[in-house]
Amino acid sequence: MLELLASVPTKLHHLSFCHQSSPLSDASSTTNLRPCRIKMENIPSAKKLAQVNNLKSIVNNVRQDTAELAVYALSDRRSMRNLSPASRQRNIYLSPEENPSPGPNFNNLMSKSQENSYSKVTDGMTESIISRARPLNTENHGKSSLSNGFRCYLSLNLQCDEMNDPRARPITNTSLDNDFEESLSFNLPSASSNLSEQTPLLQQDIRKRDQNGPVPINDQQDVERQYPTHQGHWSKISDLIESSKIEKFQRFRLIGRPKSWDFQSLWLKSIQTPAQVLPAVTLGLLLNILDALSYGMILFPRGLAPFSKLGPAGISMFYVSCIVSQLVFSCGGSGFKGGVGSEMIEVVPFFHSMAQLILDDMGDGNPSAVVATTLVAYASSSILTGIVFFLIGHFSLGHIVGFIPRHILIGSIGGVGWFLLNTGLEVTAHLDKMEYKTTTLQKLLDPETLLLWLIPLSLAIFQIFTDKKLNFKYYLPAFVMLIPVIFHTVVASFSKLDIPNLRNTGWIFNGSHGEPWWHFYTLYNFSLVNWSSVLKCVPAMFALAFFGILHVPINVPSLAFVIREDNFDIDRELLAHGASNVISGLLGSVQNYLVYTNSVIFIKTGGGSRLAGILLALTTGVFMMTGSSIIGYIPVMMVGVLIFILGIDLLREALWEPRKKLKILEYITVLVIVIVMGIYDFVAGIFVGIGLAFLSLVFQTSRLSAIRAIYSGEVAGSTVRRNPAQSWYLKNVGKQILVFRLTGYLFFGTIASFEKKVCSMIESAASSEQSFRFVVFDFFLVTGIDYSSAEVFGRLNRNMSKKGICLILSGFGGREELQLTLESVGINQSSGVKMFKDLNSALEDCENELLKTLYASQESRNQQTMLVGSLDVPKLPISHLNALVGSYGSPRRSQLRLAAATTLDECPGVAKHLHLKEPLRLILQIFSILTDKK
Structure with missing residues (x-):
């Protein structure tokens, strides 16, 4: 390579030729130089050629630096003091105009790089650093650019540490030289030692140190700051906390050193940064409150007698699940710093199914036992879901979840939408259970019940249609919050309307009667739990876990696409979901997950930090402890509007939007899943969908030809x-x-x-x-x-x-x-x-x-030719031969014999060359097809 670079000036006159060699080129140069596709305007100038000539010396210098580093790795820094790399002349990476002399000019170069590197620092600090770094004396340390570079970089870092830490010792040229020489000292045997052929090249302490691990170095010696990292056996778990470990350690270290505090840092970290995320935290808290009032209230089937008064308990369980997930995601579990965790509202149909199953199995004779068994089933399902999440993430199987057909998920989403519409009618019209009978229709059309569900349904439809025209991200929260304001304004305007009467007629929820937020823990009575009923709910738990794991591979990439986060890890998110669900189940709550919609709103309003997520969890906890008394003043239509809006959106997403995207069989599968989930059973709908998807796959693939x-x-x-x-x-x-x-x-x-x-x-x-x-x-x-x-x-x-x-x-x-x-x-x-x-x-x-x-x-014909000798045997035409061979044998054998006879008779150069010997016969046969001459 060096000879090729050295011969560049002699080959410039023929660079544009690929296969020709110039007679003017040197005989010792490389002969097969093929610089194709080089244009004349790309030929380097004389100034650049001068730089190319220095490449050979530069490469030699790099090799010498490599040799020095190899010696440093085998040396002991505690002996052989004041020994530096050998002095040598070297050319710095500068053009001849910038560095005409062959001597080193490293200090000038470093001073320029220092001025560029620290240009972002304040002017006073920059001048102080540069002035204190320039007077370094490098004459006693040879002329190695690598050594001088380390010394200069070390001086800058030491002086910066001195400015940040007033307790540091003052740095002088002498102390700096001693530190640098100590870091680069050798360990060679002294002159007085007895050397022989058996003396080891590597000393005893070096070998011991190599066996014990790498050479320990402190912050002043490790100029590149490459600290060794240690991983535990469970690398997946360690990866979750490793990202925030260093940052937390530095923060605790800063708190423990009051002398290093300053007013600007305190203002920035304690006042300004939290104040910047307050709008996002407020909006996130509002979304959590609305979701808790809507979906926490229906966590238990209120139409069943044992669960009719468990609305406040469901809200408290919603808050616990929300807080746990938010803390897990915001404290380093999730890769999304502004991710919002909340209860998995899509599991409510499964909960109602399990509650109905337990009630049918145990009866309504002991309501306390039914409630305790149902709560244990809810918490157990959360733990099971978390274990499934954790195992999938731990074994890096997150991509397998994407193999599940998408139209099954679409049908499940539509089933949830149908369920929410039914639940909205049950909540607003105060139905015991949504049954498709004439009695249910008569009750819905009753004048006393008609306005209870018709008004929230109309408001939900109005909000959905106006939301498309009003491109305002706060429109839904503002619309929902205006409902209680307008409602209580109307109530205050008419004296005939009082709160107790409105509660009795179903316009306002009944209060929690002073129940604290932790009241649902008193319902956990393990002595009353019927464990056989819990085991009967295991199929529903697995179906719930299956439905839950479908959301993470969809929500996570969608959220990453919206916020432009390319470095997300689906397995890490699954591990975080597993931890949050297990903790939530152990605390007696239900499933949770990373909510796509709330996360997008939270991040876009300024909550894209972990501090914002932690503050959201804290404010949600404060409201959970103090805000339960307001339930008795919330209008039922407010919750009904939210339920109807989500139900209609999910049905539209499942039935209307994919109508032109899915194939006929896939769309029929979606319809069947929605109908079975809405009318019969939610768990059965999932299995019916899987079976239909399998049949659809077989039918579609069978139409493809193999x-x-x-x-x-x-x-x-x-x-x-x-x-x-x-x-x-x-x-x-x-x-x-x-x-x-x-x-x-x-x-x-x-x-x-x-x-x-x-x-x-x-x-x-x-x-x-x-x-x-x-x-x-x-x-x-x-x-x-x-x-x-x-x-x-x-x-x-x-x-x-x-x-x-x-x-x-x-x-x-x-x-x-x-x-x-x-x-x-x-x-x-x-x-x-x-x-x-x-x-x-x-x-x-x-x-x-x-x-x-x-x-x-051919052999048969040769034998016949030898037998007849020179007799003149008339040759039959091909038509007669065809009739002859067709009189015996199979059609395949007849075709082969006919083709053989035709080939021997009509193929050029075959029959007339049979009497010749090889290789003359082969040569004549080959050339006979090229000419008809003999």
């Missing part, structure tokens, strides 16, 4: 170069070779049409007296095969053997799993099936078998 292409032997031939006679013959008999190129995954859905196609082609060929002799199946593009498909090939082999057709399989090079699957059903060499690694080998074998007929006919 045959990529079909070739005849006339078109598909091997790559073997054959003589004209053989090529002529193979072209005539190539119809007896049939090649199928298969593709995709062969399973029971696609193999039926494949078998039908193959059998029909064989039967049609046999009926037209043009039967095949070889049928080749190429598996090169096949990704896999199941047992049903393998049995089909066994059946084809048995049918073809009866008809004298040879089955050949190819494309097994490096595909042992396919070959083993076929061998498991008896397809091997002993069954008469030939297997080859590629299609070319299979075709070559077929051609060789066909050529044997040609050679047999």
Whole structure:
């Protein structure tokens, strides 16, 4: 490489040529220089050529620096003081105009780089650092740029540490030189030591130090600040806390050093930063309150007698789940600093199903036992969901969740929307249970009940239609908060309207009667729990966990796309969700997850920091402890509006928006899932959807042909170069070779049409007296095969053997799993099936078998020629020969003999060269096709 760089000036005059060598070039230069596509305007100038000439010396200097570093690694810094790298002349990376002298000019260069590096610091500090760094004396330390660079960088860092820490000792040139020499000192045997052939090159203390680990270095010696990192056995857990460990340690260290405090830092960290996130925290708190009033209130089926008064308990459980998830995500669990955690509202239908199951199993004779068992089932489902989340994240299986068909999730979302509409009617119209009967319709149309549900439903529809036209992110919270304001304003305007009467008629919720937020913990009575009923809820728990894990792979990438966060880890988010759900279940609460909508609103309003998330959790906890008394003044229509809005949005997302995106079968699957979930059962709807998705997949994939292409032997031939006679013959008999190129995954859905196609082609060929002799199946593009498909090939082999057709399989090079699957059903060499690694080998074998007929006919004709001698035997025309060979044998054998006879008679240079010996006969046969001259 150095010789090539040195020869650049001598080769500039022929850089534009690729294959020619200039006679003016030096004989010692490289001869095969091919600088193609170099334009004349890109040829370097004389100034740049001067820099290129210095490359050789620069490379030598770099090699010497590498050698010095290798010596430093083997040296001991506690002996051999005042020894620096060997002095040498070197050229700095400057042009000749900037550095005309060969001597070192490193101090000037470093002073320039220091001024550029610290330009962002205040002017006074910059001048102080530069003035104190310039007078370094480097004459006693050789002229190594690497050594001087370390010394200069070390001086800057030490002086910066001195300015930040007043307790640091003053730095002088002498102390700096001693520190630097100590960090680069050697450990060599002294002159008085006895040296012999057995003296180890590496001293004892060095070997001990190497065995114990790396050489310990302090902050002043480790100029690159590369601290060693240690990982525990559970790397996934350590990764969750490693990101915030250093930052937290530095903060605690700062708190423990009051002398380092200053007013500006206190104002920035304690007042200004929290004040900047207060608007986002306020909005996030408002969203949590609205969600708690809407979905926490319906956490228990209020239409059932044992759960009719558990609305406040559901709100408290909602807050606990929300606070736990927010703290886990904001304290380093999630990669999204402004992520908002909340209760998983989509699990409410599962909770109602479990509550109904427990009530049916235990009866309503002991309401306390029913409530205690239901609470244990709720908390157990949260723990189970967290374990599933944690296992998927720990084993890095987050990408597998994406394999679940999307239309199943869409149908589940639609089922949740249907459920929310039913729940909204139950809450606003005070229905015991939503049943599709005439009695339910009569109660909904009753004049005393009609306005209770019609007003919130109308307001929800109005908000949905106006939200599209008003592009205002605070429109929904403002719209919902105006409902109680207007309601109580109207109540205060009319004296006939009083709060107690409105509670009795169903316009306002009944109060919690002074229950504290922790009252739901008193309902946990493990002595009353019926564990057999809890075990009966396990299928619903697993269905709930299955439905819960579908949201994370969807919400996380969607949130990352909106906030432009490219470095997210789905497995880390799953681990965080697992921790938050397990903790929530242990605290007696329910499932939670990262809410996409709330997170987007929270981040866009200035809450994109972990401090904002922690403050949101704290304010939510404060409101949970102090705000339970306001439930008795909340209008029912306020909660009903929120439930109706979400239900209509989910139904629109599931049924209206994908109507033109999904295929017919997929859309029918979505409709069936929504109807089954809404009318019959939520868990059954998920399993019905999975079954329909499986049937839809089989039906759609079965319509795809497993045959990529079909070739005849006339078109598909091997790559073997054959003589004209053989090529002529193979072209005539190539119809007896049939090649199928298969593709995709062969399973029971696609193999039926494949078998039908193959059998029909064989039967049609046999009926037209043009039967095949070889049928080749190429598996090169096949990704896999199941047992049903393998049995089909066994059946084809048995049918073809009866008809004298040879089955050949190819494309097994490096595909042992396919070959083993076929061998498991008896397809091997002993069954008469030939297997080859590629299609070319299979075709070559077929051609060789066909050529044997040609050679047999040729030998037979040679023997006849030797017997008759010189007798003049009249030759029959081809038409008579065709009738003769057709009178005996099968159509395949007749075609082969006819083709052989035609080849020997009509192929150029075949019949007339039979009496010659090799290699003259081969040469004449080859050249006979090029000319008709003798």
